[in-house]
Amino acid sequence: MRVGAAKAVAVDWARERMRHDPAVRGAFFSGSTVALPDQAVLAASSDVDVLLVRDEPGGKLGKFRHRGVLLEVTELTWADLGSADDVLGSWVYAPMFRTDTVIADPTGRLAAIRDRVAAGFTDPGWVRRRCAGVRRRVEDGLRRLDDTAPLHTQVTAWLFPTSLTALLPVVAARRDPTVRRRYVLARQVLAGHGLSDRYRELLGWLDGGGVSPARVREHLAGLGRTFDEAARVARTPFAFGADITPAARPVVVDGGAELVAAGAHREAMFWIVATYARCHTILAADAPAREVALRPEFEAAVADLGVASAADRRRRADEVLAALPGWWEVSRALGGWDVAG
Known part of the structure; x- marks a missing residue:
């Protein structure tokens, strides 16, 4: 259609x-x-x-x-x-x-x-304000990591602020940000401005260097099984609940498969792990025994990002926070505002 x-x-x-x-x-x-x-x-x-x-x-x-x-x-x-x-x-x-x-x-x-x-919309001053909003979300999220929360909560709290770094160049370049394809968009924007070499750092904050396409396909298959189980048992309302339903499967699971098929297997890991964490949030509330039984596949995906422990996630978060001023300068160049800061 x-x-x-x-x-x-x-x-x-x-x-x-x-x-x-x-x-x-x-x-x-x-x-x-x-x-x-x-x-x-x-x-x-x-x-x-x-x-x-x-x-x-x-x-x-x-x-x-x-x-x-x-x-x-x-x-x-x-x-x-x-x-x-x-x-x-x-x-x-x-x-x-x-x-x-x-x-x-x-x-x-x-x-x-x-x-x-x-x-x-295209005025540099307003672009700066929107980029500042993204930066605040990254900083606020990564500074508030809770090492005592359940794994799915810890991973979500680390993953989404980390992924927002990909939106800094996207928003600065006046492109429309998306969720599932945010890393793909960041790569396109940076390449279009002769900054392809900077993309490696952004993607590395997500996965520490990446895993093979075959391994990502294994994680996607595991996610499909967990997704179906979470969609079956879901009862407790969550803000993201509409994304974990049988009707949403083509968007959530098949959308991840499309990224892998297009050669964006590393980029797909953001969406795979984010969805895994959401599924385990539902399972922990509505089917705790199944959450425990299915957790090893989720843990394996998290480990392949190089953030298996809370210390690993905090270390990666600190790397992002330390590098943000440099990425603010990248955003300033893309956005065209005159005053740094």
Whole structure:
């Protein structure tokens, strides 16, 4: 299916939802389809992300199929979005409004945000602000590692801030950040600016040098087994719960396989280990005995990143924190702002 046709299905669903739920005050697209042309083919491992805006908090509706399209629908509030300038300075939300992603906007507030973001998105000052937000998330996360937490919690707390380093050049270059393909995007951005040699450091913070494609495929197979088990037993609500369901398997597991098939096996390890940790979070809550039984495969994947122990993770985190000032200068060059700091 073409992206345009898939988004048309999402538009129909969102407008129907708003007719039945007047508390929904607006809707817009997010995610990878924002940057894709309508004529592009929507990959089987991709969904269409829709955000619904409410006055009061709602909940994540999750991933589900509607007329043959896998939708992921999340609800947020106007307070979550903030003002137009808040959105423009956010590395999370600004890319969603750089083009016309608005589906429905009876109040006109989304259009005002869109117009402000479209006008200022490429301005170096705002690029700097968005990069500063990424840097803060890296620093705050890596400085708060808890060596006493369960393994899946420790790995998540180390892995995501570490991976955000890949988004520094992506955000600085005014590209749309993504989750699963963030390292691939960073490689493309750095190569496009003659900085391919710097990518080795970024990727090394993730995996310490990497493992073979065959070994990554083994980890992916193990993840598939753990994913299916976690999706089967999941009961406790988690923020990421929509990603660990049978409907999400093509995006989560098959999406990782696509990275490996494309030669990005080292990059795929971020997504594999992140998903492993999420699955074990669910299993620990809803099937503790199965969590223990399946843990060795998760531990093996973590070990292949070179961070089997809490001391290993803290050492790698310290390396990242020490190198961040240099990467800030890389970001400054890509983003074009004049004042260092």
